[in-house]
Amino acid sequence: MIIAVDGPAASGKGTLARRLAGHFGLAYLDTGRTYRGVAAAMLAAAADLEDAHAAVRAAHDLDFEGLGTLELGTQEIGEGASRLAVIPELRAVLVKRQRGFAEEALAAGSGAVLDGRDIGTVVCPDAAVKLFVTASAQERARRRALELYGEAEGPRYRDLVEALELRDRRDRERAASPLRPADDAHVLDTTHLSADEAFFAAVRLVDKAL
Ligand code: C5P
Secondary structure, eight states, X not given: OEEEEEOSTTSSHHHHHHHHHHHHTOEEEEHHHHHHHHHHHHHHTTOOTTOHHHHHHHHXXXXXXXXXXXXXXXXXXXXXXXXXXXXXXXXXXXXXXXXXXXXXXXXXXXXXXXXXXXXIIIIOTTOSEEEEEEOOHHHHHHHHHHHHHSOSOHHHHHHHHHHHHHHHHHHHHOSSSOSOOOTXXXXXXXXXXXXXXXXXXXXXXXXXXX
């Protein structure tokens, strides 16, 4: 079984996807980390983020297995990943490798949960269950600010709201695989849900699809 989990930045999709993978005994891939891994490699090499050739090379060289061990959570890497994600040639390489991960997990007899922006629409259009996890921009910024700074007010919080809105806009408006729910996705709005409530709602949706 493949479960696709998509949604905007800081919607809680990562936490939810990881928990679903644990609950159903499936492999897990955070595809955002693959874009972030390419961004980190390019930033470390001081490469131009608009250089499609360099991006494709970095995507081929990326060690998928080692991704979990890298520190990729910084604002700079997230911003770099979102800028790189508009390059169709880069997306083609990463999508192919992400599909490979899903196919290997299926071949091993279990399956996988993949989370990102285009899993249900492009990477795994035949996924058994597709979830599109959202929350209001304010709520997403509030959660991210609490996580990063322990407070959700003041200038750092306002900067975060702006940065999130910019990334959302870039992800929604790009020509290559823009962020949007697949036609057959279940939209899960977590604005007024706790992490547990979102998880139980998702488990019910998956159980129903089995
Ligand atoms: O989810 P995360 O914030 O780690 O993703 C970083 C960036 O990578 C996103 O802003 C998005 O532009 C890009 N991305 C994507 N497609 C995916 C996963 C991430 O375009 N499947």
